[in-house]
Amino acid sequence: MRDAGLPLDVCDLVLTGDRGRDIVTIPRLTVAAGEAVGLRGASGAGKSSLLFVLAGLTSRMQGGVLWGETDIVSLPPDARAAFRADHMGIVFQDFLLFEEMDARGNAAVQAMFRTRAQRAALREGAERELAALGLSDTGRRVDSFSGGERQRVAVARALAAKPRVILADEPTANLDRATGDRLIEDLLRLRDGSGQTIIVVSHDERLLRRMDRVLVMEGGRIV
Numbered sequence: 001m002r003d004a005g006l007p008l009d010v011c012d013l014v015l016t017g018d019r020g021r022d023i024v025t026i027p028r029l030t031v032a033a034g035e036a037v038g039l040r041g042a043s044g045a046g047k048s049s050l051l052f053v054l055a056g057l058t059s060r061m062q063g064g065v066l067w068g069e070t071d072i073v074s075l076p077p078d079a080r081a082a083f084r085a086d087h088m089g090i091v092f093q094d095f096l097l098f099e100e101m102d103a104r105g106n107a108a109v110q111a112m113f114r115t116r117a118q119r120a121a122l123r124e125g126a127e128r129e130l131a132a133l134g135l136s137d138t139g140r141r142v143d144s145f146s147g148g149e150r151q152r153v154a155v156a157r158a159l160a161a162k163p164r165v166i167l168a169d170e171p172t173a174n175l176d177r178a179t180g181d182r183l184i185e186d187l188l189r190l191r192d193g194s195g196q197t198i199i200v201v202s203h204d205e206r207l208l209r210r211m212d213r214v215l216v217m218e219g220g221r222i223v
């Protein structure tokens with residue numbers, strides 16, 4: 001089993017956008033290891049921007065974002081990328097799939113960056129998650145998949161390596177009810193089994209209801 005989830009400690013965080021505008025301002029936010037937290041709020045409230053910060057996908061942040069002992073704000077971009085690859089599974093709002101690869105290849109894409117010894121486990125994890133999400137025909141190129149199918153590939157990719165942290169932006173948005181429910185069960189099964197920390201942006205009440213805690217964002221702040 002992989003290590004359990006990482007705790008998060010955000011301190012005096014400011015994310016600055018173009019023209020110097022503050023997009024996200026968080027004086028303090030702590031999430032326990034293994035906690036499942038929902039983030040909700042109106043469009044433009046800063047939810048996706050906060051996920052980007054937590055994933056270390058921007059250099060325009062100030063303050064502290066500690067995952068365990070590691071402050072990703074103070075890491076250079078290549079070290080942030082390595083930390084992300086080692087510890088995080090991310091579901092982006094627009095999925096970011098490799099269009100010319102099949103579902104299986106996309107779900108196991110991190111294998112390209114792993115050692116030979118790690119590749120088999122990652123491919124196995126990808127197959128397991130694709131099956132758990134009910135996706136068949138995994139040898140087909142993803143550019144021919146529907147929105148919901150693409151979403152399932154993106155989620156399988158995020159979960160394949162059993163990361164210590166899962167960050168997801170609207171993971172159930174394109175899914176029918178049954179598939180959405182399956183995804184929610186899958187996320188919680190991971191958390192209950194190996195204690196992953198989960199932070200999910202969503203408007204889906206069924207998903208939010210299952211989280212340990214739901215935070216509301218407004219104007220770049222948690223209210």
Ligand SMILES: Nc1ncnc2c1ncn2[C@@H]1O[C@H](COP(=O)(O)OP(=O)(O)OP(=O)(O)O)[C@@H](O)[C@H]1O
Pocket residue numbers: 016017018019021023041042043044045046047048049050
């Ligand atoms: N690089 C940037 N420069 C300036 N403003 C930005 C930048 N990135 C995002 N914003 C603005 O910051 C605000 C928050 O955007 P964000 O995408 O985080 O909102 P959101 O809560 O995720 O919205 P949605 O639910 O519609 O996805 C928006 O007004 C957006 O236009």
